[in-house]
Amino acid sequence: MTDPNRPRIALAMGDAAGVSAELAARVLADPAVRAAADITVIGDARVLAEGARVAGVELDIATGPENSARPRLIDLGNCDPATIPMGQVSEASGRFATENFRRALAMAAGGQADAVCFTPFNKAAMRLVTPGYDDEIGFTAEAIGFHGVAKEFNVLEGLWNARVTSHVPLSEVASLLNKAAILDNLRLTDQALRASGIARPRIAVAGLNPHAGDSGNFGREEIDIIGPAVEAGKAEQIGCDGPYPADTVFVRAKRGDFDAVLTMYHDQGQIAMKLIGFDAGVTLMGGFPFPICTAAHGTAYDIAGQGIAHPGAMRNAILLAARMAARENAAAA
Incomplete structure (x- = not known):
């Protein structure tokens, strides 16, 4: 059974043409990440499986509504990795990332998650889907109807x-x-x-x-x-x-x-x-009603599919989100 006091993180899978799927698999297999929060990953089971294959890790993921300590997958069935050209900007990969992120934000805004994390996006791919897309702050504000002040922070060591x-x-x-x-x-x-x-x-x-x-x-x-x-x-x-x-x-x-x-x-x-x-920095979007964190680096198209992406920054992003959400939960208790 899950601990009701543990932070809940919605993890959106990012751009399918880069290292995002590999990083998602790596952090979901990381014992420290699994111990820090209850994680719900949002995306496509096929993309996550391909990411695990590339990363060389085995995942123990719940796919149903069970209440367990295992990470849970919400499979939107929204991307066949066989159709995504690796290392290239594409509308399909941008749409995948956009849909996953919007769903994660809705979960946090609706009280189903305490924080949101996402593996790296590619802004050019996102703009193919949403032409007015400038950055994640503007997208988030529109998605959850936020009218306050929010800014990006970078955090490292x-x-x-x-x-x-x-x-x-x-x-x-x-x-x-x-x-x-x-x-x-x-x-x-x-x-x-x-x-x-x-x-x-x-x-x-x-x-x-x-x-x-x-x-x-x-x-x-x-x-x-x-x-x-x-x-x-x-x-x-x-x-x-x-x-x-x-x-x-x-x-x-x-x-x-x-x-x-x-x-x-x-x-x-x-x-x-x-x-x-470079491999450890975190981007935090502060000012929103809940923490939103990701790796400070990008989609690394040049090494996509090679199994060599370093998970340090993404791991740090989830651990920071978990700490901030835990403090917020404790203050509200």
Whole structure:
């Protein structure tokens, strides 16, 4: 029988043309993952079986409504792996991932799961199905009718990266920065860190310009926008400081001076985090009513079907979601 206090995770299988099926099989066979949560995987039994074959693992999966400690499969019968060209963008693989993700989100929104995880998506394939698809945050908000503020975080070895702007052209970043946006992200970062178990988060804020503007010589965003936002965060008792030069702030964070770095744009933080540990990083979508986590890497089309995909990031994603959901359940009890 399952423990009613254990977190329940809905795991959506991602892009069928990449390493997603292999990763799903690997984490479902992992004893630490199975011990951390009751997992319901959503997808197609044929795709999961092919993933297990490629990964060289045997799965013990429940396929009915039984109440057991085994992971459970909801077989949508929505993808024949024999029809999917491996390592290529296709509408069929995008539709598979989209349907699985939407079903997982519906489960969490309806109270049937405490958190959602998914193996990697391919955005080009998703756009073939949903032309307006920009990222998982917008898709999730539409799917569950969410109108609040949600953001992506990257988590690696206890270090978090948040960002003020995300999937926008670099040429637009400066125009999108303002005190309110930065302060909103400081609040959300502080909340997410606390939800993960960090009692007193320490957040470093990166500057936008070289050398954090060098006292205005290389730009005034640090003086006019970022600095005032940091001071406003401090006034709200958020443990934040900066702005710091972006080329050194991660050195300090990695050695333990900070729990998180709030960067101004996508690659400012992503490059640093992926250099620190590409195969272990987690992407968390924070701000939604439930945790949503995945591996920080992509679908790895170049190694699809070879059985060599490293499961570390996906494993960490599920374990983080389980910890956050367990804390939320305990707080609500």
